[in-house]
Amino acid sequence: MKALVAPAGFRSSATSRFSAPTVDAIMLEERAASFSTRSIKTSAKMAGLKMTVSMCDLTTLEGKDTPGKVAYLCRKALQPIEAKYAVPSCAAVCVYPNMVKYARKFLGDVSSVNIAAVATGFPSGQYPLRTKLEEVRRTVADGADEIDMVIDRCAFLAGDHAKVFDEIAATKEACGQAHLKVILETGELVTYDNVRLASEIAMLAGGDFIKTSTGKVSPAATMPVTLVMLEAIRDYFFATGIRIGMKPAGGIRTSKQALAYLVMVKETLGDDWLNPQMFRFGASTLVNDVLMQIAKQVDGNYQGSDYFSLP
């Protein structure tokens, strides 16, 4: 049996030029939990719920996605509920590359709803760089406004941080005008220190947003992981003057959860991040739970799920 050695060209973490502050789990988790104890009532609740809808990347990422399904999604994103509730449209729809051209057709050339496409060998990222870049270029050419790439966790966990950086930088270049969100897949990075380091690399390499998860790995977004990333964004802003956006994705299903995330953004990064340009939720089922709460606030009673259109 051959000895286990690193492949040729492999750059180990011992020579990594990337470093990040350490993160301690105890106080991080305590702080993250404290946001959920805020009591969001009446006018604050209504404003928070509407803000949540406006920040949603309404998502469908399945092998069985079809033009028909994407049409449902686009229509839902444009008008989540009847006009009388005065709810804004969602920020974007999030689809696989092959669905982008249909989404562009349904939304038209100019739309209040952006098209985000997952790319770079989503969700595993275990593909050659040249096919990943080709995928990004074609997806942008098909009309994607935003690219949600995955980082190379293989390279990250094997210690080749430079490769992670280079891939993100190359993807950013391939994006052209499109906005780049970098998915760290925190459920596979596991430690908070890894999440923090991956966040630094993603921001330095040119990501416009950092995003927690693909939604295909459990756990997906959690409050403590998101807090680590918000803290990384904060330090990066002070160091460079660049505001990076944040997108927790996967596992956020209820209004109460969404409001707790917004409290966390408000109290960690402040007002400049409380908008769909700087903060997004990646979710598929969240929107209808939020709409149910909005309708309850307006009408005074809860309605069943049949009263809310499916995406």
Added chain:
Amino acid sequence: MKTKSKPVKLSPKRAVAATAHAVVPLKDRKLNFGNRWDFAPAPEDSKSYVIAPQHELFINGKFVAPSSGKYFPSINAATEQQLTTIAAANAEDVDLAVQAARKAYDKVWSKMPGRERGKYLYRIARIIQEKARELAVLETMDGGKTIRESRDVDLPLVAAHFFYYAGWADKLKYAFPGKAPQPLGVAGQIIPWNFPLLMAAWKIAPALACGNTVVLKPAETTSLTALRLAQIFQEAELPEGVVNIVTGAGDTGAALVNNPDINKLAFTGSTEVGKRIAQALAGTKKKLTLELGGKAANIVFEDAPIDQAIEGVINGIYFNQGHVCCAGSRLFVQEGIYSKVIKKLRDRIQTLRVGNPLDKNTDIGAINSRPQLEKIRELVQSGVHEGAELTQTQCTLPAKGYWFAPSFLTGVTHAHRVASEEIFGPVLSVMTFRTPEEAFERANNIPYGLSAGVWSDKGSKIFKMVNKLRAGVIWANTFNKFDPTSPFGGYKESGFGREGGLQGLAAYCRLG
């Protein structure tokens, strides 16, 4: 590889996104904690709990009027409105209470098997849990602390202490192997106003578990929940006289200290009063434990998890408005990260919400009393006068009530009063150090020694610091963690004796 790509039109939203990523000049790199999304008021319901206009003494299982007929007002610190009036006990009342405790000790409590005493303590713990919301609201109205804290910290710990010591009541001989622990007799207990109910639980639960009976004197400004606890004792059918509660000011406390028939005195409060008590008890056979002031050092090293350390610093000094004897009131920052830490601290205190303690979103409540507020103001002024720089949150304070904005002082040296005197308010004194040796030397350079905090990612450094710091409780990479299983107490002028855990039992036993 070549790709045919057609030009892509920018949607309006994307144009906005592109401009949002412009580089912000250095001077404008500030976080904006404004009102883009304001929280609506979320007050806890306080109307459903009726506070009687007059409160009596609790002696021998009954509420009785004070022999002097005198009552003093109890004020809501957040509104300055009178909540109720409280009986003022004189030496005669205190003596009645001690006699009742003596009788209960001789006739009932010391003779009762431990497992029976334990049942009463369990019952009390359960009733406290059932009435936790009411007790939390009363604690908040009486003392000014936030409902978030009384609900999430104080009350769960109060119940936990009764549960914990209930478990020991029938296992005392296992607590001290080879010994035969015996109760001391009547314990006089004097508690402070910062954690009224929690301090009552810390003192009453171990005393009863060991077979002692109690005369408790709550602080003058916060008697309400102790008297509500007396009702819970009645409901639990605790035998008459096992716990007696005498309310009043310093002279009531002095009468209890000087009563010849108490066997033990436990005091939590200021070092000044603690010294007077120690003098009064010198030469008597009364056992004494003192839990006094503190001026804890929170030491942040360059390799610390900084964002978490900031949370620990915030919790350490602003928890309960800084009315905490183990508050991390001195922050020592390693010089290399000083400016970064100060910047983060400045941002973080802006997000603290100061105001109505009954609002569920309030982080910082009211200062407990006017004299305490004046003391805080005086000390902070002295700090500024001596050359320290004051940073405060920009919040608007309510017009009525006693308030002090969360503050920190930089440029503090050991020669400043604010570096050595206990402020007992939401005011942090920030100092710097260069090496671990310097850190513990400076941290120990104070007459107190109650608690300390160390923030570092390096385990060996933490252990080195922990062995050098002279403080009763030291937290590493966290702060203000309390648990009934863990002993608590001080070095030097922070007192002697331990409360909580196994060590807390020893303070109420004679080990024959």
